[in-house]
Amino acid sequence: MHIKETDTLLFIGDSITDAGRDRTDSASLGGGYVHEIARTLHAGAGHGPAVINKGLNGNRVYDLEARWTTDVLDHRPNVVTVKIGINDTWRRYDRGLISPVDEFETCLDRLLADTARKLAARLVVITPFLLPVTPDQEDWFEDLTPRTDAVLRTAAANGAQVVRADLALHRAAEAKAAAELAPDGVHPSPLGHRIIADAWLAAVDSRLLGEQG
Template sequence: MHPEDDDTLLFIGDSITDAGRDRADPASLGEGYVHEIARTLRGRAPDGPGPRIINRGINGHRVYDLESRWSTDVIDHRPTVVTVKIGINDTWRRYDRNLLSPVDEFEACLDRLLAATARQLSARLVVITPFLLPIGPDQERWFEDLSPRTDAVLRAAVHNAAHVVRADLVLPRAAQDRESRELAPDGVHPSPLGHRLIADAWLAEVAPTAPVARR
């Protein structure tokens, strides 16, 4: 998959995708990984505008919130590439509000969204896995909920032939060489460096640069 100038790339998810975007400005991309991806793709297209990029992340959302706005925030824009980043709030709300999101229901909901998008738009799909860089023992126990949820995300992605960006591997791997707080100060929300790592992982999976030909 190599996005072209006539592609529309739509990103949807929670606060990690939202990244402070101005919701009054439809062109606002926020200051996170979506912005970094857009900057890179536009830099690769000096003679054209690059693909159209839309950010529809909203902080605090769980997968069911995405489903409630999927028609207006995804289908109506007719994107050709759809990237979904969801799951951490489905876990987080269990621990701070006792608001449960059973993994089987979560998986079924995500699967419905991906399948409907492929069916209605013939769009190419990308899924970014949820991740956590625990900053204390209270967050360590989140993995009892998050690990099976990540597996559910992977199953839904495979079932719908989606590209997968393994943020759950990329960020912990980077945390081996630096403090976790450098990548996600609260364990969940990426720093600028964390966002750049997610963007680089997306670009490597979805829009890799062409290898240099050997002579």
């Protein structure tokens, strides 16, 4: 996949995508990986594709489905990136709110298939991730690992490009403390967001990484 200046890139997901964006300003990209990707895409002459951030903190996959038409389809993007899953796991452990993996997978599959059918859009899926900073977070992998597998299956079934944010951050955690990359194990630091952005750029259009320097 090569990103073109005429493309419209839409990112949707939870707080990791949201990253503090101003929801009263449609041009706001927040301070996270979406902003970092846009900054790279618009480097140099300042021209580049349109970038839209529709992340919303606290969202699970079912919340995405409830707003998919207005927040994705109505914008007519031709590249759609989805980052979801960690809240579907987290809510099990902090609120006892279960998101069965099979239902999660069916819902995500429905969103991707519907988008491809209605928009003929190129699809990108970012894997959920966790960098445990407390002992109890280690237990979350019981839920998160099969959920990540479900994300990968759904991406493959719909021809979506996969961005392995989980692998990129785990590699980085071999040299850095987990809390330096995600202070609470979930929400990335600026460095963590840059790593996700670079993983997206490498997976989606590796030429862009070479243009940064």
